[in-house]
Amino acid sequence: MTTLSSLDAATTLALAPLVSSVSPAAEAGSVASSLAALSSSTVVTIPSASGLAVLQTYTPEGTLTGTAPLLSWAGDNSDIVSLTMMGNYAAQTMAGHFAGLGSALLDRFKTTGGDYAQSVSVSSASGLAPVGQGSNGPNGQIGLTIRTKSGVTVEIELGSEDGGLSVSIKSSGTLGESERSALAKLSDGFQQAIDGLSAVPPKLDVSGLAQFDTSALASVNFHYNVTGDRNGNISASYSQDSSARSLSVTSAAGAMNVKVDTRHSALWGTGAQRAASIASYLAQFDHANSRGHGNAALMSMFEDGFAQMNEDYGAPSGETLPGAAYAPALQQSDQAMLTGLADFSASITDTSTSPNPMRPGEVDSFSYQVAQSTQLEGSAREGRISQIQQAHLSASYHQALQGGGAPVLTSSRDSQNYDYVRIDDSAQSAVRIATARGVLLNATLIQSSAQNTRDSKYERGVLVSDVNTPKDTSRPTNLLSMLEPLIEKGDAARNTAAWQQALASIHGMIFLNSA
Secondary structure, three states, X not given: OOOOOOHHHHHHHHHXXXXXXXXXXXXXXXXXXXXXXOOOOOOOOOOOHHHOOOOOOEOOOOOEOOOOEEEEEOOOOOOHXXXXXXXXXXXXXXXXXXXXXXXXXXXXXXOOOOOEEEEEEEEEOOOOOOOOOOOOOOEEEEEEEEEEOOOOEEEEEEEEEOOEEEEEEEEOOOOOHHHHHHHHOOHHHHHHHHHHHHOOOOOOOOHHHHOOOOOOEEEEEEEEEEEEEOOEEEEEEEEEOOOEEEEXXXXXXXXXXXXXXXXXXXXXXXXXXXXXXXXXXXXXHHHHHHHHOOOHHHHHHHHHHHHHHHOOOOOOOOOOOOOOOOOHHHHHHHHHOOOOOOXXXXXXXXXXXXXXXXXXXXXXXXXXXXXXXXXXXEOOOEEEEEEEEEEEEEEEEEEEOOOOOOOOOOOOHHHOOEEEEEEEEEEEEEEEEEEEOOEEEEEEEEEEEEEEEEEEEEEOOEEEEEEEEEEEEEEEEXXXXXXXXXXXXXXXXXOOHHHHHHHHHHHHHOOOOOO
């Protein structure tokens, strides 16, 4: 006979919601312990913890509290991927849903290369989705497609929708041991890319994907698409093969794209030279963002992507610059006059806004493009090289007359005291080199820039000044004249410290001049 002598105690227990951060079995065990701790005159007979029923109450959203979630698995859930999913399904963010899941999937390739699929759907005993999950929660799709050198294609998908999780691996053929190992080595890079984009604010980390084993893998394609998360909506893609790399990101803040052409390894400088070139470009990006009042977080992602895609191109093919094959000093001098980076194009565009209700045509905007293109002509004995770097900035913004910050603009004339600034800048740096029979015949550098700033000043909504300020510069430099004395004295042939110092000095001169 079951006796309940303390109705108040039982009622109190029934009104206490279950803790959602622990598993359903743990929740049931916790409640059973609480019942046993009631007064000694209370005796409760419980057939099993899983059969425990308590009074149910409703949340303000109309869902039941104290209802343990029910999990439905597509297959056996005893493997490490399923265990990872079991720990993630209740998370309220994409970062929590996909924590460790991408790396767990790729780690499978250490021992097996077979296809795999698993999914878990979540509901409550009432048939309703658990609180915080369902159609109003964050949804995401993440994928990684890899093609091996032998032609096998492997597709990896992760999905989160309506509070559930799904993963799959599909292979078009049997993988060899070296291919499985190369795939497993991508596990950290795959997870880092996921974790970065899922962070608040989002960050970009594709460096681990960019450094895949090119002896076993031919290409890698990554995509990320999330809606309704803390970061809002964000989508990203990264692709890489033996000839090109491409990155794109789109979010509420704006959009960015970076493309790198890696076909000509003769353009690749040393690691130190690339690092110096990347540092110079990042300084240019910072300058443009500061001048145009761009979105700092989006520019940070842009800079990270640019640096990660250019820091290491892998093993060079052995290609040499035209006209420099038989003279090491000439090869050095030509390389010093180039950036050492592969050709690229990149752009970033902030989402435009119209902050002034009295003049909606005045938009705050930021758009920046930068590119490098190189032409190689000739043979090993003689040749011509032309490398052009270009950048363009178009921006507009509102600035308070006092303090220089963003003004608070309303429909009141008293708020209409501000500068509306429009910027249109461009810059170019062009190097042209000619060589024949081991002799440097010509080497010139032409740098130019054009800045145009228009400042319209308003006081109580009345235009009081409208000033347009152009600034153009052009500077030619004869690089050959800087090297000829050292060539004639034999410093070039002996590769002296003076020769190396001159080359370093020239390399520091060739970048874009935005002033």
